[in-house]
Amino acid sequence: MTWTTTLGLRWPILQAPMAGAQDSALAIAVSRAGGLGALPGAMLSPEGLAAELEAIRAAGAGPINVNAFCHSEPAPDPERQARWQAALAPWYAEFGLDLETVPEGAGRRPFDHAACDAIKPYRPEVVSFHFGLPAPDLLARIKAWGATVLSSATTVAEARWLEAHGADAVIAQGLEAGGHRGHFLSDDLTRQMGTLALLPQIRQAVNLPVIAAGGIADARGVAAALALGADAVQVGTAFLCCPESRASTLHREALMSEGARHTALTNLYSGRPARGIVTRLVRELGPISEAVPAFPLAGAAIAPLRAAAEARGLGDASPLWAGQNASRCRAVPAAEVVRELARGVER
Incomplete structure (x- = not known):
C-alpha cells in the first residue's frame, strides 16, 4: 500500500494551497476527484478556518490538507x-x-494555539506547513489526532531538518513553483534548485515520502516526477483558472x-x-x-x-x-485537471 492510499486518496495528486486565490470550494472539488484538496489558512482568522472546514466536512469530500505558515512575527x-x-x-x-x-x-498569521484550537474539531487528515515546522508543543497537538504532517523543503539541508524535527513527508519545492518560497534555513536563493535537480537529491537524502512541486502541470510532468522517485506531486498553478478557484478576473486573464x-x-x-x-x-x-x-x-x-x-x-x-x-491553465472544472494529471500516474 502506498503512502497516499493510506490517506484514502485515489491519486497521488495534491492541490497546492494558494492563499488569497482559493477557498474551500477548490479543496472540495479536488478531494472529490480523488486527489488531496488543500485549504490555505495563513490569511484566515481562527473563525474563518472553522467556517471553511465546516463547509468541507459538510460536503463529505474526503481527506483534506490544512496549510499554515510558520514564520516569526517581525x-x-x-x-x-x-x-x-x-x-x-x-x-x-x-x-x-x-x-x-x-x-x-x-x-498573514503564523500557526498558533488559536489556529490549532480552530482546526482540531475537524481533525484534518493532513496539516502542512511553509517556512519550517511549528513549535514542538503545537506539532504534538496535531499528531495527537493522527494527522500526517508535511512541510516544504527548497534544499536538501531543509529536507533533512524536517525529517529530524518530526515531519511525516517532505514537499520538494523546486525553484519553478509559484507563490512563496518555502525556504527557512537560508535566505540565499542561489542555494535553491529546480524540481528535476532537487527531487532526486531529496529522495536520496531522506527516508520519508517525497512530494514533488514546481513546474508540474500535466500528465507528462507527473510521470516525470514519479520516475525520479516522487511518491506524489503537488500542483497549484494549473488549478487557478478553474471555476472553483477564487482568482480574480485579472489574474485569470494574465495566466492565460x-x-x-x-x-x-x-x-x-x-x-x-x-x-x-x-x-x-x-x-x-x-x-x-x-x-x-x-x-x-x-x-x-x-x-x-x-x-x-x-x-x-x-x-x-x-x-x-x-x-x-502556466501552459495548462484552462477554465475547466478542477476534476478535469485532476483527471489529466492522473493519466501520468497510469503511464
Whole structure:
C-alpha cells in the first residue's frame, strides 16, 4: 500500500494551497476527484478556518490538507518602513492615495494555539506547513489526532531538518513553483534548485515520502516526477483558472496570456520571495528590494495600491502568483485537471 492510499486518496495528486486565490470550494472539488484538496489558512482568522472546514466536512469530500505558515512575527522597523513608503510614494501619487493612511497589520498569521484550537474539531487528515515546522508543543497537538504532517523543503539541508524535527513527508519545492518560497534555513536563493535537480537529491537524502512541486502541470510532468522517485506531486498553478478557484478576473486573464511566460521571484508584495507574473510594479521597483519591510509587513502598503489599480482594470500592483509553467491553465472544472494529471500516474 502506498503512502497516499493510506490517506484514502485515489491519486497521488495534491492541490497546492494558494492563499488569497482559493477557498474551500477548490479543496472540495479536488478531494472529490480523488486527489488531496488543500485549504490555505495563513490569511484566515481562527473563525474563518472553522467556517471553511465546516463547509468541507459538510460536503463529505474526503481527506483534506490544512496549510499554515510558520514564520516569526517581525518587530516593526520605522526606518525600513520609511524607505518603503518613499519607494511607493510615486505610485500613491499616481493613484491619488495618501501614504499617511496606510493601514497597519501583517495580513498573514503564523500557526498558533488559536489556529490549532480552530482546526482540531475537524481533525484534518493532513496539516502542512511553509517556512519550517511549528513549535514542538503545537506539532504534538496535531499528531495527537493522527494527522500526517508535511512541510516544504527548497534544499536538501531543509529536507533533512524536517525529517529530524518530526515531519511525516517532505514537499520538494523546486525553484519553478509559484507563490512563496518555502525556504527557512537560508535566505540565499542561489542555494535553491529546480524540481528535476532537487527531487532526486531529496529522495536520496531522506527516508520519508517525497512530494514533488514546481513546474508540474500535466500528465507528462507527473510521470516525470514519479520516475525520479516522487511518491506524489503537488500542483497549484494549473488549478487557478478553474471555476472553483477564487482568482480574480485579472489574474485569470494574465495566466492565460503570453505574459504568464515571464515570472520572477519578488519580495515586493509580502516581504519574502514569491514567484508571480512580472507586473509593472516588479519591473519598475525591481523584483527584490532591500527597502521592503520584513515578511509579512510589506503587504499593508501594497493593498491600497492593488485595490486602486484593479478598480481601473489594471493588474499593475497585483500579486499574480504563478509558477513557471502556466501552459495548462484552462477554465475547466478542477476534476478535469485532476483527471489529466492522473493519466501520468497510469503511464
